[in-house]
Amino acid sequence: MDKKTKQLLTRGVVEIIQQKRVQEKIESGKALRVKFGIDPTGSDLHIGHTVNLWKLRQFQEIGHTAVIIIGDYTASIGDPSGKDTTRPQLSGEQIQENYKNYEKQALCILKKDHLEIRKQTEWFGGFTLKDIIRLMASRSVGEVLAHETFRKRLETDSPFSCHEVLYPFLQGYDSVAVQADIELGAIEQKFNLLMGRVVQKYYGQEPQDVMMSPYLIGTDGKEKMSKSLGNYIGLQDESNDMFGKVMSVPDTEIVPYFEMVTDMDSEELENLKQGEELSGTKARDMKMQLAQTIVSTFHGKSAAQRAEKTFLSVFQAGDTGKGARDVVVKKQEYVLVDLLVETALSPSKAESKRKVEEGAVYVDEVKKTNPYETVHISRSPCVIRIGKRRIVSVRLKD
Structure with a gap:
């Protein structure tokens, strides 16, 4: 196995289904279509979303095609994986605006050549009730309810709407529409990713392989x-x-x-x-x-x-940290309001909470908005301040 193939199969990868087939596909010299779906449910991405974008870039570097699916239909449902409540539905205008931001951000990592950016509207826009019935027939009710999230919601009598069952079917059909050879995704999406294999086989295509990443x-x-x-x-x-x-x-x-x-x-x-x-x-x-x-x-x-x-x-x-008081603490983790009291920056938790809500609290020059956020302390000093004058340099005791 050459260096680039090994990197594809191991770097930032927690599980592959099926690894031997993926290796054979890569080594065959065939140009592969590698799929990754993003639901435009928010206005921007964070770097946790880029784990699979970097994997796509690795595939591009050796001549394979990265296929980004913009889930403008699945975004109206929201991925139920790991969620204990039904997600609020987004309007078409919200989805379209979010999509524009996502494309711009993804292109900071991906190359424009060997890239396709596709929207689900291309295939689901013309779907009929007959098409939906055929798609839903690809799996049994028992198989769908084996989804860990669905099973837990039923067991705990948590909110569970019928339209949420559609999500894995729609994601699975995306693989049919773009003829995916490999799909990338996070480990918690395993059920949805495997659905692509089932649906492709149902529609007469060779089942895709799946590469799953850990979360950041x-x-x-x-x-x-x-x-x-x-x-x-x-x-x-x-x-x-x-x-x-x-x-x-x-x-x-x-x-x-x-x-x-x-x-x-x-x-x-x-x-x-x-x-x-x-x-x-x-x-x-x-x-x-x-x-x-x-x-x-x-x-x-x-x-x-x-x-x-x-x-x-x-x-x-020492611009902001000039004259900062040195504080050594014994624990690696503190709730922010507790840390402000522990370091004598604030006289009480109530006062600490009020200062955070006012936007006056900074940790390493990052404004904090959640009074109960966990702050990690290491042997490398971090600077905590309230306003411009109350400043401490905090580190973990040796």
């Missing part, structure tokens, strides 16, 4: 990156804010970020994995490199250099 941990170091949890780095974040957010990522996530959301050379990545545990000055330096790489991807090298200069002026030259 957010800046809190604990949960999957998510806007609702406030632990995300948005692709449309201003460059200084994006740089600061990357610098707030826990040391333990530096290597996974390099692996999944950058194009770091595979040999350099392997050396990083095999090296000593990142901490202290080395961790800070690698995070600076990570921040430079991510900001350059979405804002350009000049903006990344300016963001780095701004960051260094704050945390080394």
Whole structure:
């Protein structure tokens, strides 16, 4: 197996169905059609969404076609995977506006050649009731209700609308419409991804293979990156804010970020994995490199250099951090309101909550909006401030 094939099969991949067939397809020299679907349910993407975009880019680099499916129909349902409630339906205008932003952001990573961006409207726009009945006949009710999310909702008597059952069928038919050879997706979407194989076979096509990625941990170091949890780095974040957010990522996530959301050379990545545990000055330096790489991807090298200069002026030259009081703490994780009290920046949790809601609290120059967000503390100091004058430099006790 050559270097590029090995990278395709292992980097940022947690499971492949079926790996031997995928390897044979790649080594055959046939130009493959590699599918990845995105539902335009929000105004912008975060870097957790780019894990599979980078995988698509790897396929493009060796001559395969990346096929992006814009789920303008599935977005009106919302992927039920892992959700315990029915998602609100979006209007056509919201979906169209979101789609424009998604395409622009995806092109920061993907090459324009060997790329197709397709909308579900192309095939579902002409679907009739007869077509829907045929599609739904591809699986039994028992097979559909085996979906872990559907089963849990039934067991707990949680909201479960009939239209949600359509979601995996529509995603599966996308693979028929674009004649996908391989589909990419997150591990929690396994049921939907496998549906593509079933539906393709039902319509007389060769079943696609599936490559699944792990999810990216957010800046809190604990949960999957998510806007609702406030632990995300948005692709449309201003460059200084994006740089600061990357610098707030826990040391333990530096290597996974390099692996999944950058194009770091595979040999350099392997050396990083095999090296000593990142901490202290080395961790800070690698995070600076990570921040430079991510900001350059979405804002350009000049903006990344300016963001780095701004960051260094704050945390080394001491513009905002000048005179910051040093505080050493014993725990690696704190709820934000508790940390503000622990470091004597605030006299009470109530006051801490009020300051966060006023927009006056910053951690490593990233404004905090959730009073109960988890803040990860390492041996690399982080600067916490309320307003311009109450400032501390916090690190974990050795």
